[in-house]
Amino acid sequence: MADSPGSGAAFPSQSPRTKKYSLTEEKIFYMNCRAAYLTVFKSSLENIISKDQLYLVLQHAGRNPSQKTINKYWTSQTAKLNFDDFCVILRKEKPTSKADLLKSFRQLDVNDDGSILHTDLYKFLTKRGEKMTREEVNAIINLPDVNADGKFDYIKFCKLYMTTNEQCLKTILGKLEVDSKLKCQQFGSHIEGTLERDPSPVPKPSPRVIRKTNQEMFSNKGGSRSPLLSSTRNFKTSVSLTITMSANSNQNPKLTEPNLIEDWQCVQSKGCFFLEEDGKIISHQYRMHIPEKSMVYLTIKPLKLSQVEGKPSPWLSVDTALYILVENESQANLQPLCFTELQNREVFGWTGELGPGIYWLIPSTTGCRLKKERKPVPEEALLVYRDETGKLFLTKEFRSALSDIFEVIDLDGNGLLSLEEYNFFELRASGEKCDEDAWAVCRENFDTKKNELTRQGFMELNMMEASDQGGDPRDLWVILHSMGYNKALELTEACPFVINIHAEKCKPRIKAVCMEACNGQLEKTICKYVLTNGSAKSMDGYENIIIYTYKHDSWITSVIENKLDNKLIIHVNNELSKNCVNNKGLNTYVVEVAPKSTMVCQHVMPLNERQEWIYHFLSSIKWT
Incomplete structure (x- = not known):
């Protein structure tokens, strides 16, 4: 389930006496995703554009993907994958555990002594499943620490494999920690906030207050910054809107059957x-x-x-x-x-x-x-x-x-x-x-x-x-x-x-x-309907970048129209929304809008239909 929008958006106290809080599994997951991605790419806004790149970045994330796994995510229709796609893949492809490795090798251990004859290993790896070449098998049996007397010590190999993975992860996380530019960089749809916060958040100011006081907030170096402000401080153009929706009890249905x-x-x-x-x-x-x-x-x-x-x-x-x-x-x-x-x-x-x-x-x-x-x-x-x-x-x-x-x-x-x-x-x-x-x-x-x-x-x-x-x-x-x-x-x-x-x-x-x-023709149809029936709001100072919003009793749809000749990278922030869930499953994310085109930015629905819900949409463009 997605986190409730707004659940992590409270503004921390500006007091320097902030307390450490433990990283959640979600934060650790995205930190590891980011670290792995940056070992292959200079920026998380770069796309994976080949099977080889996908294989490489998955390896850096501690996975050992088979060709079947790669083909599952990179089909003949795939042109590119972005950082968000990478995160989705890592959620599905869990790291191989030591127990799983040992279990696989023990099936070949006929003597139950922790080793496999090289001849048996050749036969298994080159004849069954996703077949390896003899050169690939030779690379395994030539590892000096895990081979001796014509036998492959798979217990040592499993230990070496897990240790190597752990060391790689520590190395890339260490690099991310040391390099302040990388640490503060925005990664795809996920923006990492500060690791220190006051445990008792203060009420959130209105969007109007945010716009008026952001310069003052940024100049206060003694305290933590709000994720919302951190995500918009380098943007020159933005649009903000808030829609309050009443509870939908369906007591007065609008759909009725025709007579007879x-x-x-x-x-x-x-x-x-x-x-x-x-x-x-x-x-x-x-x-x-x-x-x-x-x-x-x-x-x-x-x-x-x-x-x-x-x-x-x-x-x-x-x-x-x-x-x-x-x-x-x-x-x-x-x-x-x-x-x-x-x-x-x-x-x-x-x-x-x-x-x-x-x-x-x-x-x-x-x-x-x-x-x-x-x-x-x-x-x-x-x-x-x-x-x-x-x-x-x-x-x-x-x-x-x-x-x-x-x-x-x-x-x-x-x-x-x-x-x-x-x-x-x-x-x-x-x-x-x-x-x-x-x-x-x-x-x-x-x-x-x-x-x-x-x-x-x-x-x-x-x-x-x-x-x-x-x-x-x-x-x-x-x-x-x-x-x-x-x-x-x-x-x-x-x-x-x-x-x-x-x-x-x-x-x-x-x-x-x-x-x-559900894209292509459907995407065009939804865009056309929202442009015709929704309300329009231009980006500050840019009449050629328009956000259209269609409001239904049960959902809200936002569409972005880019009339410019160049591609836009738009950062979306929903952190001030309440009782809402969007189709992205994220409070903050990035979308690319092609030149002279329209695209569905997001759909939003109430988490609880029987309660009021507030849709607060903030989108910004970072000019590079």
Whole structure:
């Protein structure tokens, strides 16, 4: 979970008698990230632009990434990764522990004496898994301290490996501590504050007071500086705004069904928001056909699945919305028409008249409540087990999760999976489609109906996967993780949803056509909507740099428009916001805005909808 905005933004006392406070795990994590990044790059505003650079900076951070790991984060679509992306990767790729290393090597220790024959080491490292070259293996067995008499002493090697990592970390942290310029540098979206604060913070002054007194605050060298002031002291241009939002109880819903809607014709389709490893969100996108001019009532809401008693269903609180675009002459020419702005509890909808034609429906979520899970799972759920005869079975919990997955990927809700529906699942789980021949084999071996896979057939398919791996659940976990499940079989990193379309005079049609990241066309659509319907505020002294703010009862969206011919680096600060959470998960961060372009800066929602929330937005440009 993200820290509550404003929780660390109090102004410290200017007294020199400040007390040391212990670094939190979060601060230590970012300090280590920064130190590692600066061993490879001169500035944290530089980007990682190649696989080699990614591999190198991960090594400096104490990781030993395989090629498979590198390929997971650097795909054919990747052009660059920034410091924030690097931090996300480090959260996912934990350092290898000494216990894990020893466990791996002990599998090859046939004599259980703490060593492995060089011949066995060659065979294992060059023939299995991610194969190494003979030259790479030679580099290991030629290490003088851990090899003798044709044997590799893996206990000594593990100790040497861990010691080397620790020494590297101490060295780069020491460099960061000594070099005051590096220590004070701003690193991507994370700004390190002073390590000394008064434990009892004083009330925060208003933004107006900050602007009037910042010079005086900076000149007082005896005390600590506020993170907010530290982050803006070198900026010449800024804009600040504050919006107070009342509690949203949803007692007076704005979305109401049209009269006699039970007589209208209705179609339905399901879909899902999936959270990627880099924090981006992808979802299904749809084409809708309206045969003739008609009133249309369109809604989207989170899909209710089977719920375990006593366990929360986090996806049910995720905000969902739907943008409607009209297709003019070609798929490439899509014009934003409207979006589901009206709300009744978790349902968002739109009512209006549509002419005959093809429309695109692009689902959207702010990302404020659909985020990477940080809390560790106490115990991994079992997926398979064997009875007393040794026969393999799927556990009840795993079968329940598979049943819910079936419910999500059965887009038309007919209780069967067509090849088209199954391929959306396959693309998500493995990145590859199932062709007609493979589907024919599937129909021959698993339960089907009308040439479509039944729920029982889907269970049989996963049972076969488990059997083929001899009960090893690793491949099954890959599928579960791709569908948003954690190790406790909780759906925490996905939000299934359902779309309902009612038309008064005709039978509408809807078809899922792709599954793409929630940017690109969606980003353009959101920007256009906010520019049209939001309020505008220019940067101080610069009419060509404009912040647009759209205010909804449930969220606020900020868009930046850069009319200049050069790229902008904009620093955003939300530290004075209250009862807010943003899609970045950070109080302070940096964004780049290309020349002559617009981009979504952030979405913000209340942490607690039943309480007032205050959005305080401060953005600044540092001219270099």
